[in-house]
Amino acid sequence: xxxxxxxxxxxxxxxxxxxxxxxxxxxxxxxxxxxxxxxxxxxxxxxxxxxxxxxxxxxxxxxxxxxxxxxxxxxxxxxxxxxxxxxxxxxxxxxxxxxxxxxxxxxxxxxxxxx
Amino acid sequence: xxxxxxxxxxxxxxxxxxxxxxxxxxxxxxxxxxxxxxxxxxxxxxxxxxxxxxxxxxxxxxxxxxxxxxxxxxxxxxxxxxxxxxxxxxxxxxxxxxxxxxxxxxxxxxx
Numbered sequence: 719x720x721x722x723x724x725x726x727x728x729x730x731x732x733x734x735x736x737x738x739x740x741x742x743x744x745x746x747x748x749x750x751x752x753x754x755x756x757x758x759x760x761x762x763x764x765x766x767x768x769x770x771x772x773x774x775x776x777x778x779x780x781x782x783x784x785x786x787x788x789x790x791x792x793x794x795x796x797x798x799x800x801x802x803x804x805x806x807x808x809x810x811x812x813x814x815x816x817x818x819x820x821x822x823x824x825x826x827x828x829x830x831x832x833x
Numbered sequence: 834x835x836x837x838x839x840x841x842x843x844x845x846x847x848x849x850x851x852x853x854x855x856x857x858x859x860x861x862x863x864x865x866x867x868x869x870x871x872x873x874x875x876x877x878x879x880x881x882x883x884x885x886x887x888x889x890x891x892x893x894x895x896x897x898x899x900x901x902x903x904x905x906x907x908x909x910x911x912x913x914x915x916x917x918x919x920x921x922x923x924x925x926x927x928x929x930x931x932x933x934x935x936x937x938x939x940x941x942x943x944x
Contacts, residue, residue: 722875751930761923774931809875824868824878827874
């Protein structure tokens, strides 16, 4: 059973370009979470999605950031018109549901560098 | 608000024990976790403890929870060079999905 997969692992974008980060959850998992890790900091919650629904986007910046988890295919985190401050590691996690433990399994992350 | 704090660095000699500390503020935290992050890699769940427990042991790892002081620690016995990594503690309340992570402790093991 493959773990959570993210691609690309490394992404370089110039200021003003768009960044698309993909996350394929573990098989059988229908809940996806995105976290951002700024340099020298811990992970900060961004958004929680279920298939075709955004459940909680309270951690997402109001502008330029969007996320989706379509019925088919991976979850996508999209950052429009990237700025240097968007440089960070973006981690995706998945879970089968909240359950008793609600354990989330993390992917390897996408490291975004904005030049 | 919710906050989780850790010291930033810890250096130990190979074979010694490492103790990584964490304090949290949310008294409703139900689950507390320790994650390991190696350079360039994602987060690996090491162990977790429920808030109604004081201690949990798993091979070389011992987790201690002082709920009164909201203090969590991870002890690694016989620390090896392969244990060099960043260790994050995280807390989560019952009925919520949001993990609150600490800033991470960078453990360096000296040969």
